[in-house]
Amino acid sequence: MPLTIRPIDPVNRPFFAGEVSGIDLRERATPEQVAAIVEGMDKFAVLVFHDQQIDDAQQLAFSRNFGPLEIANSDVRRDEDRRLAPEVADISNLGQGNAIMSREDRRRLFGLGNMLWHSDSSFKPTPAKYSLLHARVLPKAGGNTEFADMRAAYDALDAEVKAEIKDCVCEHSQQYSRGVLGFDFTDEERLRNPAVPQRLVRLHPGSGRRSLFLSAHAGAIRGMPVPEARALLRDLTEHATQRQFVYAHQWRLGDLVMWDNRAMMHRARRYDPSEVRELHRTTVADDCPTLEQAA
Ligand code: OGA
Ligand code: MN
Numbered sequence: 001m002p003l004t005i006r007p008i009d010p011v012n013r014p015f016f017a018g019e020v021s022g023i024d025l026r027e028r029a030t031p032e033q034v035a036a037i038v039e040g041m042d043k044f045a046v047l048v049f050h051d052q053q054i055d056d057a058q059q060l061a062f063s064r065n066f067g068p069l070e071i072a073n074s075d076v077r078r079d080e081d082r083r084l085a086p087e088v089a090d091i092s093n094l095g096q097g098n099a100i101m102s103r104e105d106r107r108r109l110f111g112l113g114n115m116l117w118h119s120d121s122s123f124k125p126t127p128a129k130y131s132l133l134h135a136r137v138l139p140k141a142g143g144n145t146e147f148a149d150m151r152a153a154y155d156a157l158d159a160e161v162k163a164e165i166k167d168c169v170c171e172h173s174q175q176y177s178r179g180v181l182g183f184d185f186t187d188e189e190r191l192r193n194p195a196v197p198q199r200l201v202r203l204h205p206g207s208g209r210r211s212l213f214l215s216a217h218a219g220a221i222r223g224m225p226v227p228e229a230r231a232l233l234r235d236l237t238e239h240a241t242q243r244q245f246v247y248a249h250q251w252r253l254g255d256l257v258m259w260d261n262r263a264m265m266h267r268a269r270r271y272d273p274s275e276v277r278e279l280h281r282t283t284v285a286d287d288c289p290t291l292e293q294a295a
Contacts, residue, residue: 003033005040008048009247016149016264017247018044025052025062025256034065037258041130042206045263046147046247049256054134056088056280059256063132063282070121070128070283076110076189084280091133092278100276113178114268116216117148117241119261120283122172123217125196128261130284135251137278142271145257146248147264150211151204153240157212168200169222169291170233176219197222199290204263211263212240213290240265251279262286 001022008017018040023033040047054062063069072089083098084090093108095101101108120128133145154162173195175185185193200221202213214237221229248269249257259266271277287293 003036005036005044005047007044016044016152017046017048017147017249019048019050021050023049025049025054026058029062029065038066038206041258041260042204045149045151045260046249047258048249049258050252051254052134052256053254054256056085059132059134059280059282060085060087063130063284066130067284067287070124070285072281072283074107074110076107081107087282089281089283091281092137092276093273094276094278100274103273108273109181109183110178112181113174113183113216115270116177116180117214117237117265117267118177118217119150119213119215119265121261121285122198122213122215123174123177123193123196125289126286127198127290128283129286130258130260131281132256132258132283133279133281134256135253135279137276138251138253139271139275139277142269143277144248144250144269145266146246146269147259147266148241149245149247149263150214150240150265151207151209151263153242153245154201154210154212156245157239162201165200165232165236168224169197170200170213170218170229171195171220171222172198172215172217173219174217177216179219180216195220197289197291199293199295201295202262202290203294204260205294206260207263209263212236213262214240214265237265 003022005018005020007015069087071086120131204211
């Protein structure tokens with residue numbers, strides 16, 4: 001069966017989410033399939049693959065078709081309490097022994113940072129290119145993931161704002177995003193996480209379009225007083241996450257959703273913390289820091 005991509009929800013607005021059919025991710029993808037997916041990612045930026053009964057090894061093998069993977073290290077989930085392989089990010093509310101974490105568990109509270117609009121790993125010198133998230137266990141209600149199109153949001157800015165932000169360089173750190181939620185890092189964790197610079201406006205190579213590189217991790221703009229920078233970032237984020245730029249993914253078991261962090265922000269929505277929600281994420285790293293990329 002040939003691989004096809006059908007736009008999701010294309011009514012009256014530029015679409016950026018596509019539904020892929022004609023591929024079984026348990027099997028090794030052919031070069032033609034990989035090329036069609038990359039092309040689809042450039043056109044859409046979010047692709048949904050339904051009914052994929054894959055395990056971690058199959059998810060890893062599929063993800064590696066798109067480039068080197070990030071190691072999913074976290075400051076608050078120590079190596080000894082990892083449930084999954086180093087390249088698989090544990091997007092769940094489960095701890096050791098697959099028990100639901102308590103409400104006060106630091107690892108759970110840290111994970112709540114995903115509920116703020118962000119781009120994955122923008123706090124790392126080289127941020128993420130693609131993220132691939134696979135649904136293993138879902139709560140009865142809630143827990144959608146929302147995506148906002150940073151290319152359309154950029155296009156819709158006034159010419160004056162585009163000129164104003166053209167050369168801005170932001171400082172990104174998890175201390176900033178977690179701090180917004182009132183999460184406290186220890187001094188040692190703080191030292192391990194210096195802020196990294198990222199361009200605010202980037203050129204998306206696959207589509208030739210510009211995008212706003214916003215993220216909850218952005219807490220300063222070089223050369224600008226901090227309150228002014230945060231007010232501007234907040235203003236841009238409000239603009240970029242208006243409903244016309246957003247696709248809300250309602251998960252079905254076995255969905256794999258792949259998105260381009262260079263062109264999208266995303267966030268998790270609330271669900272009942274006494275129910276299990278378990279997704280596994282693999283992350284393809286970008287080629288280099290954004291300041292080294294063509295702008
Ligand atoms: C992620 C993430 C959102 C969610 O996996 O990177 O932000 O809905 N997840 O769990
Ligand atoms: Mn994320």
